[in-house]
Amino acid sequence: MPPKRTETTRKLPKISPVILAIALALIGWAGLAYLVNNIHPNLPGKAAFLALWAIALIGTAFPVLLALHRRFRGEPSPWTVWRQSAWFGLLGSLSAWLQMNRVLNAATATILAGLFIVLEVILSLRARQESQND
Secondary structure (H helix, E strand, C coil), X not given: CCCCCCCCCCCCCCCCHHHHHHHHHHHHHHHHHHHHHXXXXXXXXXXXXXXXXXXXXXXXXXXHXXXXXXXXXXXXXXXXXXXXXXXXXXXXXXXXXXXXXXXXXXXXXXXXXXXXXXXXXXXXXXXXXXXXXX
């Protein structure tokens, strides 16, 4: 039976996660500024917009989520904060795509946000249960 992989056994690279998040945010926002000012909104331009929007949101959300975790729950696992930042970026990019297609409304946005919250709660409970069993 292979060993269990938990969030505490994985090692992060030597670069600080906050510095990496700031670099992601700068790349995303700078790319968005260039894209909006210089590229026509054709299909590749829209795909690039959604990708850069997700990168910008992930990089921007990481320091905020890290500060919230440290304030209310103690020192979190960086993997947890990256996962939650990725959920935020995915939600923002999916919402932007739905808005481009004129499908996004308050009900759709609430359902999507609720879905991502439920997924995060399930993953957090699973990780907590695995860490208690070890």
